[in-house]
Structure formats: C-alpha cells, structure tokens
Amino acid sequence: MEEFSFANQLFQYLITGLTVGSVYAMVAIGFNIIYNVTEIINLAQGEFVMLGGLIMVFLHAVAGLPLILAFPITVILVTLVGMLLDRLAIRPIRQPSVLTLIIATIAASIIIKGTAMFIWGKDPFDLPAFSGRTPINFLGAVIQPQYFWVIGFLIVTVILLTLFFEKTIIGKAMSACADNPDAASLMGINVKWMILLSFSLSAAIGAVAGITVTPISLMEYDRGAMLAIKGFGAVVLGGLGSFPGAILGGLILGTIESFGAGLISSGYKDAFALIVLLAVLFFRPSGLLGSVEISKIKRF
Amino acid sequence: MNETLTEHILEVEEVVMAFGGLMALINLNFQVKKGMIKAIIGPNGAGKTTLFNVITGTFPPTEGAVRFKRQSIERLKAHEIAKLGISRTFQTVELFTNMSVLENVMVGCHTRTRSSFIASGFRLPQVKRKEAQIRSKAMEVLEFIGLTDRSEESADSLPLGDRKILEIGRALATEPELVCLDEPAAGLNETETQAAADLIKRIKEKGITILLVEHDMKVVMDISDEIMVLNYGEKIAEGIPEEIQNNHKVIEAYLGGEEDYA
Numbered sequence: 044m045e046e047f048s049f050a051n052q053l054f055q056y057l058i059t060g061l062t063v064g065s066v067y068a069m070v071a072i073g074f075n076i077i078y079n080v081t082e083i084i085n086l087a088q089g090e091f092v093m094l095g096g097l098i099m100v101f102l103h104a105v106a107g108l109p110l111i112l113a114f115p116i117t118v119i120l121v122t123l124v125g126m127l128l129d130r131l132a133i134r135p136i137r138q139p140s141v142l143t144l145i146i147a148t149i150a151a152s153i154i155i156k157g158t159a160m161f162i163w164g165k166d167p168f169d170l171p172a173f174s175g176r177t178p179i180n181f182l183g184a185v186i187q188p189q190y191f192w193v194i195g196f197l198i199v200t201v202i203l204l205t206l207f208f209e210k211t212i213i214g215k216a217m218s219a220c221a222d223n224p225d226a227a228s229l230m231g232i233n234v235k236w237m238i239l240l241s242f243s244l245s246a247a248i249g250a251v252a253g254i255t256v257t258p259i260s261l262m263e264y265d266r267g268a269m270l271a272i273k274g275f276g277a278v279v280l281g282g283l284g285s286f287p288g289a290i291l292g293g294l295i296l297g298t299i300e301s302f303g304a305g306l307i308s309s310g311y312k313d314a315f316a317l318i319v320l321l322a323v324l325f326f327r328p329s330g331l332l333g334s335v336e337i338s339k340i341k342r343f
Numbered sequence: 344m345n346e347t348l349t350e351h352i353l354e355v356e357e358v359v360m361a362f363g364g365l366m367a368l369i370n371l372n373f374q375v376k377k378g379m380i381k382a383i384i385g386p387n388g389a390g391k392t393t394l395f396n397v398i399t400g401t402f403p404p405t406e407g408a409v410r411f412k413r414q415s416i417e418r419l420k421a422h423e424i425a426k427l428g429i430s431r432t433f434q435t436v437e438l439f440t441n442m443s444v445l446e447n448v449m450v451g452c453h454t455r456t457r458s459s460f461i462a463s464g465f466r467l468p469q470v471k472r473k474e475a476q477i478r479s480k481a482m483e484v485l486e487f488i489g490l491t492d493r494s495e496e497s498a499d500s501l502p503l504g505d506r507k508i509l510e511i512g513r514a515l516a517t518e519p520e521l522v523c524l525d526e527p528a529a530g531l532n533e534t535e536t537q538a539a540a541d542l543i544k545r546i547k548e549k550g551i552t553i554l555l556v557e558h559d560m561k562v563v564m565d566i567s568d569e570i571m572v573l574n575y576g577e578k579i580a581e582g583i584p585e586e587i588q589n590n591h592k593v594i595e596a597y598l599g600g601e602e603d604y605a
Binding site: 223226 | 399401420421422425426430431433437438439440441442446449450451452453454470471473474477513517
C-alpha cells in the first residue's frame with residue numbers, strides 16, 4: 044500500500060459519509076412526504092428500506108431475476124406494502140388524532156419487522172453490487188462503484204420529486220392537501236387518495252434506498268428501526284417538512300457519523316446521530332431550513 | 344316569474360342539522376333557480392355557514408335531502424360534490440398560503456383535469472402539454488377576476504380584498520354551475536366591496552348560479568334576485584329584496600322586536 048495521507052483519509056470519510064447520508068436523506072424525504080400531507084411521523088419508514096433490501100435479495104440473488112427486472116418489481120412490491128399500511132393501519136382508525144396514528148405506525152413497523160424475521164430469518168444478506176466491486180481510486184480515496192449508485196439514486200429521486208411537485212397537477216393537488224386539506228377537498232381533491240399516494244411514494248423511495256445500500260452494508264430484518272431514527276434525525280436537523288432540509292440533514296448526518304467513526308471511534312457511530320438529534324432539539328428546534336413560525340403552529 | 348319555465352338547480356328538502364342537542368338547521372326547505380343570485384341572510388348563529396357546509400359536503404345533514412340538478416348529494420363527499428359542479432369560498436379566507444396566486448387557481452383547475460398518476464409519472468410530453476393547458480386556463484380566470492399582474496406573488500402577500508377575490512377565482516376554476524360565497528364582502532372597505540359586488544354580477548352573467556351569504560345589506564339588496572332569511576336555523580322569510588325589506592318578521596329578528604321601527 045502506498046502512502047495514505049491524512050487528507051486522503053478525510054476525503055475517504057467524506058465520500059463514505061455522503062453515501063450513507065444519501066440513504067438517510069431518502070428516508071428523511073419519505074418522512075416528509077407523509078408528514079406534509081398528514082402530519083403523521085411514519086415510524087415504519089425504516090421498514091420500507093429493510094423490505095426493499097430483502098425483497099431485492101430474494102428476487103435478484105435467490106430467484107435469479109436480472110437486476111433491471113428485480114429492481115422495479117421490488118419497488119412495486121414495497122409500494123404495495125406502503126399502500127396496505129395506509130389502508131390497514133391508518134385509514135380504519137376512527138376519529139384519528141395525529142398521536143394515535145403515529146402509534147399505529149409503530150405497531151405496523153413491529154409487525155413488518157416480525158414478518159420479515161419469519162421470512163428471511165435473522166441473518167444479514169448480501170446483494171451483488173450493481174457494477175462490480177472493483178474499487179475506484181479517486182483523489183487518493185478508495186471508492187466502491189456502488190457508492191455512486193447510492194448518491195446517483197438520491198439525485199434522480201430528488202429531480203423526479205421536484206418535477207412531480209412543481210410540474211404536475213397531482214403534485215400540486217398533493218401540496219394543496221398539505222397546505223389546507225379542507226379547502227383542497229372542496230376543490231375536488233380526494234384527500235384520502237392523496238394520503239394513499241403519499242404512503243406509496245414514501246414506500247417507493249424507501250425501497251430504492253434499501254436496494255441501493257444493501258450491496259454496501261448488507262441488510263437484515265431489524266435494520267429498519269435504526270434507519271428510521273437516523274432518517275428522523277435528518278428530518279429534525281433539516282427542519283420538519285422541508286425537502287431541501289431533508290437532503291441537507293441527511294448528508295450532514297451521514298458525514299458527521301463517518302468522520303466521528305473514523306476520527307473518534309466507530310463504536311459510537313450510532314450515538315452521533317442521536318447526539319445531533321438532541322443538540323438540534325435543544326438549540327434550534329425548527330431545524331436548519333425550517334421556519335420558526337411553522338414549527339410553532341405544527342402539532343409536533 | 345314563471346315557475347314552470349325556471350329549472351331548480353338546487354333543492355333543499357326538510358334538512359335538519361343537529362350537533363348533539365343543538366339544532367343548527369330545522370326542517371329547512373328551499374330551492375335555487377338556475378342562473379340567479381340567491382342571498383341567505385340572518386343574524387349571527389342563524390345557521391348560514393352550516394347550510395353551506397351541508398350543501399358542499401363538509402358534513403352530511405342529520406336528516407333531509409339535498410338535490411343538485413335532480414341528483415341527491417347529501418351523502419356525497421366534499422370532493423365528489425365539487426366534481427359535480429358546486430364550489431365555494433369561506434368566511435375566513437382559506438387559500439393555499441404556500442403557493443402563488445396562479446398556483447392557487449391551478450389547483451382549482453384540478454377538478455376538471457383527467458389525468459392518471461401513471462400518465463403524469465411517465466409521459467412527460469403529455470404532462471407538459473397538460474400543465475400548459477391548465478396554466479393558460481388559470482390565467483384566463485385571473486384575467487376575469489383582474490389579478491393577472493399579481494399572478495406570481497405569494498397568495499399570502501395579497502391584501503384581504505384581493506385574497507377574497509382570489510378565493511372566488513379559485514372556486515371558478517373548478518368550472519362550477521353553482522358557487523356558494525360565504526361573506527365575500529366581510530372586512531372589505533367600500534371600494535373593495537363594490538369590486539366584489541361587480542365581480543359577483545359578472546359571474547352571474549356567465550350563467551353561473553350564486554348562493555350568497557352576506558351581512559352587507561347594501562350589497563345583498565343591490566345584487567340579489569331572491570333573498571331567504573334564516574333565524575335560529577329556521578326559514579322566517581323568502582322573496583324578492585323589496586318584500587324582505589318590508590317583512591315584519593325579518594325586522595323583528597334583526598332589531599329585536601321593535602315592531603314600529605319600519
């Protein structure tokens with residue numbers, strides 16, 4: 044091995060951090076989509092990521108479907124789970140308060156996790172990397188090609204979502220529900236459909252995150268909860284409900300984690316996210332890009 | 344007026360609305376003729392806004408029937424009623440505050456847009472065309488209500504008078520046949536009130552039927568074809584403006600029993 048300077052090492056941490064951060068950002072975007080339409084914090088968000096990874100493992104590594112087929116099928120299946128979550132756990136609740144619904148999502152996450160354990164067992168699974176595992180040397184850092192896939196999919200997701208919310212009438216209708224659900228329904232917008240759509244979108248994005256990250260970090264049945272906490276940390280850091288905030292929060296959180304693990308101790312890796320979460324709640328509860336007024340009005 | 348020739352666009356039959364023990368509407372019967380402006384007046388708490396909420400599907404009536412173009416709508420959801428062609432504005436302006444003036448109207452256009460999620464997700468050229476159509480339709484509405492030059496401003500930044508006008512515009516964007524306006528002149532100064540009254544008359548000229556709740560009697564008397572008076576959830580009078588002005592029951596309800604006042 045050639046000389047491995049301190050600067051190179053820092054760059055390595057940065058790339059790793061941005062990759063992990065991209066996953067957190069995708070989870071955070073999923074949180075925000077549902078939150079913006081319903082004010083629910085969907086604590087089953089991490090389970091979508093877990094399911095994305097494990098279903099992909101089954102279809103691609105076990106059943107042998109090619110990547111190009113297994114990927115969309117996995118996304119569709121996880122999206123269906125998201126729809127079922129809305130239909131079975133959220134919609135049937137009578138006179139829902141936001142808190143009741145959040146608790147329902149906790150229950151759902153436990154059920155999904157338990158089911159996954161029955162199906163896949165407790166072992167972590169690997170998935171072949173999309174374009175091999177030959178590392179690329181870039182500015183002195185050793186980068187797995189899969190890192191680019193993760194970051195790339197975050198970028199694609201963000202572009203597609205921006206187009207959806209800015210350019211399509213359904214996207215606008217969804218923003219309208221988030222803004223003023225009563226007025227929206229009097230404009231002929233079916234708010235229940237929009238809630239279903241928000242769960243579908245969040246599940247699909249979670250699945251993409253899970254599929255792309257599994258070749259790097261493996262996937263097992265109980266990964267969801269920690270991913271949800273990290274994603275939620277990113278949401279709080281960026282400001283609840285803000286999409287740019289979710290991306291920024293996710294990337295910052297991933298980077299802090301990576302530098303913390305590299306420079307201080309990898310044993311405290313998960314603690315860094317929680318420390319950031321607490322620090323934000325103490326010093327700037329509205330988050331980096333959230334507005335103070337909004338955080339006062341919102342119920343959470 | 345020839346009753347047999349005029350079609351009723353809205354029929355309210357024996358409607359009762361009870362909130363627990365409180366009777367907000369009691370056996371209410373009335374019709375609205377197509378193409379007219381019908382005003383509903385009455386003291387505060389008479390049940391006017393409740394009536395709007397029942398008609399537009401915010402909540403179903405406890406008893407009774409509501410028919411729009413001969414179709415029962417009292418059990419339909421708000422978004423279904425909006426699709427049939429009833430739109431409304433609110434007493435307290437309820438705009439989409441995070442959106443621009445134009446976008447508010449564009450959301451109103453959503454009602455008449457047939458587009459599946461799949462289509463909008465995967466066929467970008469078609470989406471672009473549809474977006475352009477909606478945008479130009481929304482601009483037409485803005486031109487009609489006179490807010491063209493403020494189209495890119497945030498809805499939140501408009502003065503109250505313009506926000507009320509914009510809310511009417513958003514209601515028109517759903518291409519309704521019946522518009523329910525809840526106190527369009529409340530809180531407006533004289534000039535703004537006049538502008539709102541003129542706009543309402545121009546909406547009528549387009550052939551849209553208007554149901555109007557308003558406290559400004561000058562506006563009501565000026566633009567209404569028919570007036571219905573509610574008091575404690577009951578209809579106490581109905582007729583053309585001149586009849587209502589001279590109705591003793593109405594004067595009593597408003598002024599508290601001073602029979603000799605008129």
